[in-house]
Amino acid sequence: MNTIEFFINNKQNFLNELFDLIRIPSISRHKDSVQTAANWLENKLRQTADYVEQIPTTGNPVILAEWEPQYLEISASSHPTLLFYGHYDVQPPEPLDEWISPPFEPEIRDGRIFARGIGDNKGQFFAHIVAIECLHKLNQLGVNIKLILDGEEELGSPYIDEAISKKQEFFEDVDLVIVSDGPADPTWKPTLEFGARGIITAQFELQTAKGDVHSGNFGGIQPNPVWDLISILKTMKDDQGKCLIEGFYDDVFTPTPAALKAAEDLNRDPEVYKEQLDITYFGEEKDLPITHRLMFRPTFNIRGISSGSVRENARTIIPKEVVAELDIRLVPNQVPEKIKQLVTEHLDRLKSESENYAQILERCEVNFGTSFYPMFTPLELPWTEVLAKSITEGFEEEPLKIPLAGGSLPLYSLYKATGKPIYIIPYAQPDEDNHAPNENMMVEWFEKGVKTSIAILNNLKG
C-alpha cells in the first residue's frame, strides 16, 4: 500500500483526533487549557516519535519531537534534517455571538471545518504529524524530522527563545525549516512563501480622570480622553496612510530583483481584493502599488479601540479613559526594538513641542507587547525547487512564489537557532478567517496539506 492510500483509508480517524485537539480551548492566556493541549500532543507524538519532550518556560511549554529515518538510501546525495514549526495556542474566540457553531466544538459545513484554531494553527501542523505517521506506519521515513510546537505564538512567542536555549543541540543539525501557517494566497493557488513581515504591538491607555461623569454637568471641564488620544494618534499617521514617526521607514529594505520579479509575477488584481473583502478603497500608503503594500512595506494598524459605551449602551458621559491597541507590521531590515524606540522618541518630541501634548501624554501609558523580527529567505537556494515540486504533487497545481508573507511568525527565533533557510507553506485556504469569528479550514485543503507534507518528506530524501 502506498502512503497516500494509507492516509485516505485512515482519514476519518485522523480527523477525529484533530477534532479532539480542537475541543481543547487552548487560548494563549488560559494556562490550564494550554497545558491540557500540550499533554494531549505529547501523548499523540509518543505514538511514533523517537523523542518527545515538553520544554517548560516562563510562559507556556514548547513541545519538541524527533523522528529518525527508518532507512537511509545509499544512493542519496544528502540526508537533510527538516524542522517543522507549528503552534498549538489559539486566539480568543470573541465576539462569541458572531459564531454560527460554538468555537470549540468543530463542525463540518459545506466541506469546511469550523472552529477556533482549526486553520491557525492546529489543522495545519497536524497535517505534518499525519504525514509523518503515514510514512512511519509503512516504514518509509527516509529523512530526519524534527518538530517544534509553540504554545504562545498568538502572544508573540515571548519565551520561545528561552525554550530553544535549553535545547540548543536539538536545532544545530537542522538544514531547513518549514512553517505551515496563515492562509494561502487570495487567488486560491497553493503558496510558497520565503519570509514574513515582523510585528510589534503597542497599547495606548489614556486615563484623563477618576471616573466617567455626566457629559452635561462636567462638559467643558473634564477632558475627553478620546479627543485627546486622537490628537496624539493623528501626529503618527497622515490621511494618505504614511507613518509620520521620524525614521520609521529608514531601514525598510529595497527588494532584490528576484523578489521584485516574483512579486510582479503574482499579477495582483486590486479588483479581486475589493470583491473578496467588500472594500471600496485600500488601506495604508495610498501612493504605492498593492503588491508592495502587501509584502514590501510596513503597516501601522489600529487593531482595537474602546472608550465608554456605544449603540444601545451609549450613555451621555465623558468617559474616564480610552484604550487603543496598535500593531505595526515590519519588513526587512526594520528592527523591533528600534521601532519601539522611534515611537517613544516621537512621543517625547511631542511633549517638548507643546504643553497640550505634554498634559495628555503625562496621563497616557504606552506599553509594547508582541515583537517579531521580519524574515526573508533568498529565492535562489536549491530548496525552492524541491519544495515547489512537492507542493505541485500535493495540490496538483504549481504554487505561487511569494517573497514575503503578510503575517508575522517567530521566524527570527528559528533563524537564530538554526542559521538555515525558512519556508512558509500555508495549508489553510485564503478565506480561513483566522483571528475572526467562524474561523474554518476546508477538509480538501487539509488533505492536500497532508499529501504535500508526504511529498516533501519523500522528495527531500534524494
Add this chain to the structure above:
Amino acid sequence: MNTIEFFINNKQNFLNELFDLIRIPSISRHKDSVQTAANWLENKLRQTADYVEQIPTTGNPVILAEWEPQYLEISASSHPTLLFYGHYDVQPPEPLDEWISPPFEPEIRDGRIFARGIGDNKGQFFAHIVAIECLHKLNQLGVNIKLILDGEEELGSPYIDEAISKKQEFFEDVDLVIVSDGPADPTWKPTLEFGARGIITAQFELQTAKGDVHSGNFGGIQPNPVWDLISILKTMKDDQGKCLIEGFYDDVFTPTPAALKAAEDLNRDPEVYKEQLDITYFGEEKDLPITHRLMFRPTFNIRGISSGSVRENARTIIPKEVVAELDIRLVPNQVPEKIKQLVTEHLDRLKSESENYAQILERCEVNFGTSFYPMFTPLELPWTEVLAKSITEGFEEEPLKIPLAGGSLPLYSLYKATGKPIYIIPYAQPDEDNHAPNENMMVEWFEKGVKTSIAILNNLKG
C-alpha cells in the same frame, strides 16, 4: 403637628416606598419594566391626587397628576399653579461589574442610597410627591399643583410633545415649572438653576469591509476604519478644543449682565475641579474661563467609541468597523435642527473637497438621536426670590444661583406647553454619579429636598 414633623415621623415609610420604586428596573428601552413603574406610580399618586392619568405615546407613557388646593387663603395676593417635572425612566446600569451592590437593589451605605435611578431621577421627584402627601394629609395644600412624569428622558423625551399635545389644557394655567434633576453644585451648596444646555447626539458608524481580517495577511489592503474615522473626526475639532464645523458658534448667545454677574459670583475654583475629578487639565475650549465653558458654551463630546477588541481580548486584526457616539451640548440660541444641518453640511463639504474623505464617508452612516433645546429663564423675575427663600429653609443654607445648568432636560417642551419660566432645583448631591456605576443619593439630601418642596408649596401661597 406641623408638616415637617409629620414627614420625620413617617420618613421610614416613605423610604420604603421609594425603594419599591427603585427595584423596578425601568431602563428607558425596557418597555415592560417602564410600564410596571408607570403603574406603580399611578397607584401611588391616586392615594392623594385629584386627577391621575397615564398618557400613552408612541414610546413610553407620560404620567400626569393634579392636586387642587385644600383651602384658599383669602388674603393671598395670588394663587399660582405650579408644575413639577420628573422622569421615571433610568439609564442602563452597565458596566455591571463596577457596582458594589446590585444596581436595582437599593442599599444604604455611609448615609447614601446606592441604586440606578436613585438620583436620576426617582429620588428627586419622589421628594416632591412626599412633600405633597405630607401637606395633603394635614389638609394644608394651599396651591394648585400639577405633576408630569416623563418615561423617556434618558432617550431625549422623543414623545413628550405627543403626550402634551393630547392634554394641552392641563398645561394652560401653569404659572411656573420646577424641575429637580441633575446634581447640585460641586461646591455642595444648594442650587437654583435658571436653565440648562440643550443636546444633540450623533452616531458615526463606519464599516469599511465585510469582516475583521488578519492584520498581517491583509495589512496594506483592507482599510482601517479607526484611522479613517479619526481622519473625519479630526476635521471637526482642533487640538485647542474648538469645534471646526462652520457656523457652529454662530448662534451662541451673549450672556446678559445679570447672568454674567451670577456666574462670576460663583467664584469657580479650577483647583477644586482638578481635585474632585482627578484631572490635570481641562476639556473643550482651552482659551476660555471655566465658568463660561461650564454654562455659556457648547461642547463637542465623544461619549463612546468601539472597534475590534482591547486589553486581554486584543487580536491582530484590521477591524471591519468602528462606532463612535457623540453628544453635543447646546447653549441659547443654538437650535438642534440647525446644528444637525451644519454637521451634515460639513461632511458634504469634506466629500467634495477630497476623494479620500469621499471614499470614507461613502461607507459611513451618521445618525442623530436625542435632541433637546437649550433653555434659559431671566434671573430678574419675582419667582427667584420665593424659590431662593424656600431652598434656604429646606437646606438651611442660601442657594447658589446658576444661570445655566450643564445637563440637558426636555425643558423646551415644557416651555412650549406653558410659556412660563422654568427653574431647576437639584436635590441630589454633587457626587451622585448619575449615568455611572454606583449612582447614589444621600439620605440627608433627600430629606432636605422634601423640606424644600414643602417650603415652596407653603411660600407660593402668597
